Amino acid sequence: MILINLLPPELRRRQGGVSPMFMSVVGGGVAALLLVGVFAYVHWGRIPNARLIKEAKEEELAKKKTEAAQVLALEAQIAEFKQRRNVIVGLLAKKVYWARTIDDFANLLGGTWTVPGFDVRCLDLTISEGGGGPVDRTGEGEAMVSFIVNWKYKLVGKERQQAGDYIQSFFATIKASPFWSQQGFVGRPEDTYKGDQPKQNLDIQRVVIEGPLQWQRVKIIKDKTLAGR
Amino acid sequence: MAARSFKDLNKHQQLAILVAAPVLVCATLGWFIYGDLGVLGRDPDDHLPSFVHRELPDSLYTQIAGTEQEIATQVAICLRRETREKELKALQGEIAQARERLPLESEKAEMRKMIEQLARDISSDIGKVAVLSVRIDESGGPGSRGGAGAGAEYQTVTYQTSISGDLNGIIKYIDLIEKNLRFMTVNSITIKPGGMGTDPETHKLTHGSHSVQMNIVTYTYNPALQAGGGR
Numbered sequence: 001m002i003l004i005n006l007l008p009p010e011l012r013r014r015q016g017g018v019s020p021m022f023m024s025v026v027g028g029g030v031a032a033l034l035l036v037g038v039f040a041y042v043h044w045g046r047i048p049n050a051r052l053i054k055e056a057k058e059e060e061l062a063k064k065k066t067e068a069a070q071v072l073a074l075e076a077q078i079a080e081f082k083q084r085r086n087v088i089v090g091l092l093a094k095k096v097y098w099a100r101t102i103d104d105f106a107n108l109l110g111g112t113w114t115v116p117g118f119d120v121r122c123l124d125l126t127i128s129e130g131g132g133g134p135v136d137r138t139g140e141g142e143a144m145v146s147f148i149v150n151w152k153y154k155l156v157g158k159e160r161q162q163a164g165d166y167i168q169s170f171f172a173t174i175k176a177s178p179f180w181s182q183q184g185f186v187g188r189p190e191d192t193y194k195g196d197q198p199k200q201n202l203d204i205q206r207v208v209i210e211g212p213l214q215w216q217r218v219k220i221i222k223d224k225t226l227a228g229r
Numbered sequence: 230m231a232a233r234s235f236k237d238l239n240k241h242q243q244l245a246i247l248v249a250a251p252v253l254v255c256a257t258l259g260w261f262i263y264g265d266l267g268v269l270g271r272d273p274d275d276h277l278p279s280f281v282h283r284e285l286p287d288s289l290y291t292q293i294a295g296t297e298q299e300i301a302t303q304v305a306i307c308l309r310r311e312t313r314e315k316e317l318k319a320l321q322g323e324i325a326q327a328r329e330r331l332p333l334e335s336e337k338a339e340m341r342k343m344i345e346q347l348a349r350d351i352s353s354d355i356g357k358v359a360v361l362s363v364r365i366d367e368s369g370g371p372g373s374r375g376g377a378g379a380g381a382e383y384q385t386v387t388y389q390t391s392i393s394g395d396l397n398g399i400i401k402y403i404d405l406i407e408k409n410l411r412f413m414t415v416n417s418i419t420i421k422p423g424g425m426g427t428d429p430e431t432h433k434l435t436h437g438s439h440s441v442q443m444n445i446v447t448y449t450y451n452p453a454l455q456a457g458g459g460r
Binding site for chain 2: 129
């Protein structure tokens with residue numbers, strides 16, 4: 001049997017495949033719709049959501065920053081204290097005490113001498129910081145604070161002929177005393193002794209010997225870093 | 230009219246328009262989506278497939294990640310709170326003492342009062358001492374730190390004090406200064422012994438008061454100088 005299609009060509013059913021026009025309309029439409037969907041999801045869904053998260057995080061950050069600032073303030077307080085304590089420790093390391101030294105000195109002068117028959121008076125005493133602060137003993141890991149003690153002695157003895165004995169006893173007693181050995185004096189007491197001229201005081205029938213002395217007292221600071229504080 | 234015009238076109242032209250129009254629409258939408266993906270950034274929760282992630286320095290999720298990192302830093306600091314509070318509580322006594330020993334202010338009026346008060350505190354059975362004058366010298370300047378890059382941590386104020394008294398009183402006075410809670414040192418002393426004589430009535434030996442010039446040095450803590458000290 002032969003079938004004859006009498007329809008005009010434009011109305012005849014397409015024999016093979018889908019019409020390209022149909023395909024482009026449908027395909028284009030579907031793709032556009034899909035993209036509109038994606039755009040809507042991103043633009044009105046994900047971005048506002050991300051903005052909300054960002055705001056929440058910023059709020060949380062502000063709160064944490066306030067809390068952290070309090071902790072940092074505590075730490076600053078502790079650090080400030082520690083630095084101040086270090087300064088105090090440094091100052092203490094350099095501190096030289098004089099009350100006991102002067103007391104020991106007074107007791108020494110008023111005490112007994114290895115040779116009897118004379119007394120000693122201090123006519124003048126000046127203590128001053130020497131060397132302009134701590135002296136760095138580089139290489140030894142130490143530093144020292146130095147003081148100069150200038151004083152004028154007056155020996156009053158019974159016998160003119162024993163002036164030399166008095167002087168010798170005077171220095172020997174000082175050298176052997178705890179005052180000299182424990183208070184940080186350096187060298188020997190007679191290091192700056194320049195001699196003397198005994199004078200006989202006829203009013204009191206005593207020989208008088210006067211002269212200046214200069215001593216150095218040092219304090220060794222074992223930890224050199226403390227000396228600089 | 231447009232439809233009629235479209236019909237008037239030949240098949241190839243119609244097909245070209247039908248292909249070009251969706252492509253144009255899709256490209257426009259793609260452009261907008263591309264821009265939005267840049268605004269959004271890399272979503273860590275993967276609500277979008279990773280191949281469409283687009284990360285820019287000012288993307289929302291980049292900013293969120295930066296904020297989260299900052300939060301983590303702040304949280305790490307906050308975690309130290311308990312330890313620091315305990316540490317500070319344990320140090321309270323020492324801190325108060327340190328502030329008293331080495332104050333921030335020179336407190337000259339208080340010091341002047343204290344210098345006199347210490348002399349008054351010495352009982353007559355120990356000795357006698359009287360403050361004659363006090364002169365304040367602030368030229369001492371900042372104390373120096375040793376070592377390289379030395380700066381300064383404290384400043385000194387010197388009270389040039391003139392006193393008179395007997396030896397026991399003077400020694401006790403120096404002792405009170407040296408052992409005072411407020412950090413003070415005596416860095417210079419000049420003692421002129423008082424004259425000796427005899428009492429015309431009792432014929433006993435009498436000692437005049439010794440006169441003493443001494444420098445009492447006080448210290449004030451100077452954290453500002455310390456910070457600028459190049460440490």
